[in-house]
Structure formats: structure tokens, C-alpha cells
Amino acid sequence: MxxxxxxxxxxxxxxxxxxxxxxxxxxxxxxxxxxxxxxxxxxxxxxxxxxxxxxxxxxxxxxxxxxxxxxxxxxxxxxxxxxxxxxxPTRRAAVSVQAEPSAGYDVALMSRLDEARTVIDRTLAASTIGTAMVDLMEERAAGRVLAYTRTPPTEVLSTVLPDLLEVQSISTQRQPAAVQSRLSEVTAVLGLLIADALMKLGQSERANYWYGTARMAADDTANRRLRARVRAQHAMLPYYYGSPEQAVMLARSAQAQLPETADDATALAAAAEARALARLGDADGADLALTRARQHIDALGDAVSDEAFRFSEKRLLLYQSGTLTNLGRTAEARSAQERGLRLYRGSPGIVVDPALIELDAAICHALDGAVDEACELATRVLTTLPPEHRTTIVMTRAAAVVDAIPEPGRGRRTVGELRRLMAAGAGEPR
Incomplete structure (x- = not known):
């Protein structure tokens, strides 16, 4: 060397x-x-x-x-x-759980998730609470983060839950302060993965509770980067399913954890703020937030992997696409979309982000009056996306394509075909 x-x-x-x-x-x-x-x-x-x-x-x-x-x-x-x-090989030991394929949602699994979250919340609220075992848990959590962006959300729930329950079973006994902090960090990371997977599946209320669990765990540590990350990720939920105002509040709260600091979490939070402000019609605020996100990305340099919680150039382009599409600036949005899709071709295992960019492009077609092009593109996205990744979050954006079509154009054949495809449950997760 x-x-x-x-x-x-x-x-x-x-x-x-x-x-x-x-x-x-x-x-x-x-x-x-x-x-x-x-x-x-x-x-x-x-x-x-x-x-x-x-x-x-x-x-x-x-x-x-x-x-x-x-x-x-x-x-x-x-x-x-x-x-x-x-x-x-002993350092790779893990609780092995086979993901259960199912049509729709696994009710028993959802029930187990609710029970687990309640127990974990009680443990954390009571002051949560082996070093070698904590090392194993941290390495396993890091592995889950690495695999997350390529793993279908239902499989994430089945594989991450046993890891969380193992951490929780140890946390119920009083541990030294340093160990307690590490256990809370692992709980926050795994809880965040579960919350994000539930969000993708449209389980918004459960996701909100799990984001709360992750936030409680993160706040039980001195790790400000983790605190910022949890809040930045949480901002996605109200953007897709709730109030853009709440998304802005969470995004700003994340940035306040690391003021004036270039970090993956603050870059994500600034981009999330921009996208939510654009939905609220605040073009000036959205532009300022996008500028902050760009400055953070430039300071960080491009991420070397597609692991969860990394905010790279291509992810910034995804958020820029959504921001500009929400503002109706279709020419600028198309430029971001083309650049983003070009970068995502280098990561063939990542399928949801480019699908969301293409749905943004379909919305731009609709806003420009190209109804057939909008519907044909949205239909292609839904029919080619692997079934296990055709989740509620994708279908929500597909519905926005129809909403963007002017009333006189909604009687066209292509619009009817897209509506039927969505009504038939083409986007139901398996």
C-alpha cells in the first residue's frame, strides 16, 4: 500500500x-x-x-x-x-425466518408487528436498558440496511422482526449505559426499516407508530445523526399519505438536529422539505430547500452504494423530479428525470425509485396535455414492475397521473385502461 x-x-x-x-x-x-x-x-x-x-x-x-x-x-x-x-461463521449466526409469500397482507404478521412494537415501546419508555452479542446485532442490522433497497417490503418485515425481538429480549434486563445506548441504536435502525416497509405497503397508521418507536430509540442515544435520520425518513409518510405541512415540519426538525452540517440525513431532509413545499405551492421555499440539498450532496461526494439511508446524486434527482413536477415546471422536471433514470441504470437491482421517476414523467405528460402518452407510460410502469414491488406507495403516485389529466381528457380510452388496471389490483403487493 x-x-x-x-x-x-x-x-x-x-x-x-x-x-x-x-x-x-x-x-x-x-x-x-x-x-x-x-x-x-x-x-x-x-x-x-x-x-x-x-x-x-x-x-x-x-x-x-x-x-x-x-x-x-x-x-x-x-x-x-x-x-x-x-x-x-459464528459471527454470521442469525435467527433465520423464511419469508412467507402471500397474496395481499399477512394479517398474522401484522398482528405480530403490533405486539412487538407495543412491548418495545414499553421497554424504551421505562429507560431501556455481552459486548460480543451486541457486536453481532450491530453487524446484522448493518447487513439489513445494505440489503434493504433491493428487498421487497413484505420480506423486510419477515426478516427484520426477529432481529428486533432479539434486541428487545436483551434490553428488558438492565445493562451498562454504553450497552444500553448501542441496543437503542440497533432498535432505532431496525425499527426504521420496519416503518419504511410498512409505509410502502400503505399501512400508514402502523408505519407512523413504528416511526415513533424508532424516534424514541434514537432519542435514547447521543447519536444526533441517527436522530436526524429518523426524522428525515419519517417525513416521507405524511408526504405520501397525510399532510405536506407535517412533512415540512419533520424535515426541518431533522435538519435542526445537525444545523449547517452536510450529512446524508440533512441532504434527504432538505430534499424532502423541497418536495413537500412544492406540493403546497411554495416555489421559492422549494427552490431554497433544493439548493441546500444540492450543497450537502456536493460536500458529501457521491455515495458508493445503494444502501438504505445513503442520499446520493440519483436520489437527489428523484426528489428534484418530484419537486419540479409538483410545481408544474415540466421542462425542468424532464431534465432531472432523464438524468436520474440514466444514473439508476447502473443499479439494476433498484426498481422502485426509477418507477417513481417514470410516474413523475407521466404526470408531466398529463400536465402538458399529452394524455395518451401519460397513461401509456404509467401502464407500462405498473405492468413491468415486479409484483412484490408494486406497493401502495407506487399506486398512490400512479393515481396522481389520473388526477393530473384535465377533465375533458378523462374519457379517453387510455385513461379507462389505466383506471381498470389500477382497479384490478395490479399494484397489490404479494
Missing amino acids: VLGRPWTGFEAVALQEATRKSVREFAAHLGVEMTTVANWRAGLSSVTPRPLTQELLDTLLVQVGAEVRERFEQILAEGEQALGSRRS
């Missing part, structure tokens, strides 16, 4: 292994998120850390002793395959 030469995920993980630090300890030492280190471990040489992070790795390599550097060089010499064999 030559200092100043770009690091890959493999080299970063090799340094972690050489220092004999856990994922959490190594992330804390560098000042990065645990999911960043987990992403390096998942992608190895295919991942390139951000420039600032590479400087941190350079500095750490200089600071470690000769013995650590020798282990680091040995791991590099052995290669990635040998690195994989070094990992103990």
Missing part, C-alpha cells in the same frame, strides 16, 4: 482485520457509519471509499504499530479469498 493511492474496500477491511477491531469499533475510530464498513466488507475491491475517508485510512495506517502493519500487508498478500475464510 502506497500512501495517497486510492483505497478499495478490500484494503480498508484488511486494515480493520489487522487492527482486530469490530465493525463498530473500526467505524467509530475512523468517524464513519457502521454501514460504511459493512459495505466495504460486502463489496471489497468493487467499492471505493470517499476521498475524505481514504485520507482517514492513510492517517490510521501511519499511526498503527509495526505489528499491525505487518498483519495488514500479510492480509493483502493473501488476497480476498483468504480474507473471506478468516471470518468466523
Whole structure:
């Protein structure tokens, strides 16, 4: 390794292994998120850390002793395959739950989710509350975050719930303060994944309760980035199913957690504020919020993965598309849509975000009076999107296409076909 030469995920993980630090300890030492280190471990040489992070790795390599550097060089010499064999299989132990395929919603699963949330809320309210076991839980949570954007929401619920219940069972017993804080962080992250999955499925009331659980857990820690993240993600719920005013309030609350700080959470929150303000018709406010989001993205540099909670250039374009579409600035919206779809082609496993961008494009067609083009595009999106990802949040945006069609054009054949497709339940999740 030559200092100043770009690091890959493999080299970063090799340094972690050489220092004999856990994922959490190594992330804390560098000042990065645990999911960043987990992403390096998942992608190895295919991942390139951000420039600032590479400087941190350079500095750490200089600071470690000769013995650590020798282990680091040995791991590099052995290669990635040998690195994989070094990992103990016991550290990957997890409660295995098979996702249950179903037509519509699994009532029993929803009931279990409600019961779990109630118990967790009581535990947190009572001052929630092994280090090795907490390490395992944190690594498993980081893995869930990495897989989330490619996992159907019903599967997320089935796989994340056992992890949460395991954390909760330990939290019911009084733990040292440092352990309690870590358990609350894991609870917040897993609770946030459940809340977001429920939101996608249209379970808005349950989602709102779970966002509250995640917020309570995050506020039980000193992690302001996590507090901001929970509030920023929560802002999505009222945007799609409730009041844009509430979405603005939550987005601003998220930014207040990290004032004047460039972070994935503040970038998301600023973009969410812009989109909600646009729906309220506040064009000036929306433009200012979008500018803040752009400044944060420029300061962060582009994200190296599609993991949940990362806010990258292409995700900014998704929000910019929604903002400009809500304002009726269709020419500007199309430019953002084209750029966003071009970037998403590099992530074929991500299907919902580009579908939402295309539905924005369909709304723009409708606003411009191109009714047939609007309906044909919306129909194509709904029929080609995998059934497990055709969730309520997608259908809500598809309904907005019909709403954008001027009254005289709603009798056209293509409009009727789109209505029938939606009425037939083409968007029902499985």
C-alpha cells in the first residue's frame, strides 16, 4: 500500500482485520457509519471509499504499530479469498425466518408487528436498558440496511422482526449505559426499516407508530445523526399519505438536529422539505430547500452504494423530479428525470425509485396535455414492475397521473385502461 493511492474496500477491511477491531469499533475510530464498513466488507475491491475517508485510512495506517502493519500487508498478500475464510461463521449466526409469500397482507404478521412494537415501546419508555452479542446485532442490522433497497417490503418485515425481538429480549434486563445506548441504536435502525416497509405497503397508521418507536430509540442515544435520520425518513409518510405541512415540519426538525452540517440525513431532509413545499405551492421555499440539498450532496461526494439511508446524486434527482413536477415546471422536471433514470441504470437491482421517476414523467405528460402518452407510460410502469414491488406507495403516485389529466381528457380510452388496471389490483403487493 502506497500512501495517497486510492483505497478499495478490500484494503480498508484488511486494515480493520489487522487492527482486530469490530465493525463498530473500526467505524467509530475512523468517524464513519457502521454501514460504511459493512459495505466495504460486502463489496471489497468493487467499492471505493470517499476521498475524505481514504485520507482517514492513510492517517490510521501511519499511526498503527509495526505489528499491525505487518498483519495488514500479510492480509493483502493473501488476497480476498483468504480474507473471506478468516471470518468466523459464528459471527454470521442469525435467527433465520423464511419469508412467507402471500397474496395481499399477512394479517398474522401484522398482528405480530403490533405486539412487538407495543412491548418495545414499553421497554424504551421505562429507560431501556455481552459486548460480543451486541457486536453481532450491530453487524446484522448493518447487513439489513445494505440489503434493504433491493428487498421487497413484505420480506423486510419477515426478516427484520426477529432481529428486533432479539434486541428487545436483551434490553428488558438492565445493562451498562454504553450497552444500553448501542441496543437503542440497533432498535432505532431496525425499527426504521420496519416503518419504511410498512409505509410502502400503505399501512400508514402502523408505519407512523413504528416511526415513533424508532424516534424514541434514537432519542435514547447521543447519536444526533441517527436522530436526524429518523426524522428525515419519517417525513416521507405524511408526504405520501397525510399532510405536506407535517412533512415540512419533520424535515426541518431533522435538519435542526445537525444545523449547517452536510450529512446524508440533512441532504434527504432538505430534499424532502423541497418536495413537500412544492406540493403546497411554495416555489421559492422549494427552490431554497433544493439548493441546500444540492450543497450537502456536493460536500458529501457521491455515495458508493445503494444502501438504505445513503442520499446520493440519483436520489437527489428523484426528489428534484418530484419537486419540479409538483410545481408544474415540466421542462425542468424532464431534465432531472432523464438524468436520474440514466444514473439508476447502473443499479439494476433498484426498481422502485426509477418507477417513481417514470410516474413523475407521466404526470408531466398529463400536465402538458399529452394524455395518451401519460397513461401509456404509467401502464407500462405498473405492468413491468415486479409484483412484490408494486406497493401502495407506487399506486398512490400512479393515481396522481389520473388526477393530473384535465377533465375533458378523462374519457379517453387510455385513461379507462389505466383506471381498470389500477382497479384490478395490479399494484397489490404479494
